[in-house]
Amino acid sequence: MPVPDAPTPSTPRDDATPRRTTIVGAGAVGSYYGAMLARAGEPVTLIARDAHVRAIAAHGLQLHHEGRVETVALDATTDPAAVRGADLVLVCVKSNDTEAVARQIAPHVAADAVVLSLQNGVDNAPAIARHVHATVAPAVVYVATEMPAPGVVVYHGGGRLVVGAPDAAGCDASARALRRAIERLADAGVPVEQVADVRPALWMKLLLNCAYNAASALTQAPYERMARLAPVRELQVAVAREVVAVALADGVALALDEAIAGIERIAQTMPAQRSSTAQDVARGRPTEIDHLNGFVVRRGAALGVATPVNQALHALVKLVEAGDRSG
Incomplete structure (x- = not known):
């Protein structure tokens, strides 16, 4: 919806205007x-x-x-x-x-x-x-x-x-x-x-990001190496459980088994990939962690859902960011 003080948009295109x-x-x-x-x-x-x-x-x-x-x-x-x-x-x-x-x-x-x-x-x-x-x-x-x-x-x-x-x-x-x-x-x-309702897809992508991005950033590990370690897979499942619980409290139903399958599939289809958060950390740039694990923590707190695993990952990435900024 328009905001009262929003600027006026530019003139609509006419049919003769080339698309860009x-x-x-x-x-x-x-x-x-x-x-x-x-x-x-x-x-x-x-x-x-x-x-x-x-x-x-x-x-x-x-x-x-x-x-x-x-x-x-x-x-x-x-x-x-x-x-x-x-x-x-x-x-x-x-x-x-x-x-x-x-x-x-x-x-x-x-x-x-x-x-x-x-x-x-x-x-x-x-x-x-x-x-x-x-x-x-x-x-x-x-x-x-x-x-x-x-x-x-x-x-x-x-x-x-x-x-x-x-x-x-x-x-x-x-x-x-x-x-x-x-x-x-x-x-x-x-x-x-x-799709008519994109919220489940948005939340599922958020879940996958929360499962991979922070851990990849903290270790600079690609997805395939993460998938080889049972403790990392257990960590990802714990993250997924929390996101599923917060999403449900927010009115979006996600299937945990589908989430776990998605986590496994990413390691298979993108084995050499490091998360965007890992790439940001490597370059000393601010990350999106506040909008990933941090969002889950905030939304969980507002809805009365505990998110200790996401909270720990969020805090650790923030600690790395603070170190980069302090030199």
């Missing part, structure tokens, strides 16, 4: 999906950090994908105003930055654009919709990527998106626009589906 996708916060995930769209002939602009932008300007985006390296030509900038004129906006910033970035892009997003939140956590799309006057929908992301250097994205596996209903429930125009966006992603080779 803008990726806001184009790190590894955003750059990968931007590359997929650009490879299919879609005009794409990445909004990214300065080093990434400069590397792309000099050499193109280097995509390591299925055993080969491909140079992908697309535009890149550091300017949030580059969302102006885009009819599809993918928001890929860290959850910590959602509110601030939503305020930055709000004056420039066209009223008839589709904005997809490709972010970890369960509450980013509503946060964007508080500021951006356009069709906003959450998308659950199942992809393993890494950005070892500016201008370079390595694809490790996956790629599927599960998209929820638009925020403007019952609005035919929003539903049609979202359907067109989904078809566009599918045409670019992205496995994508839409």
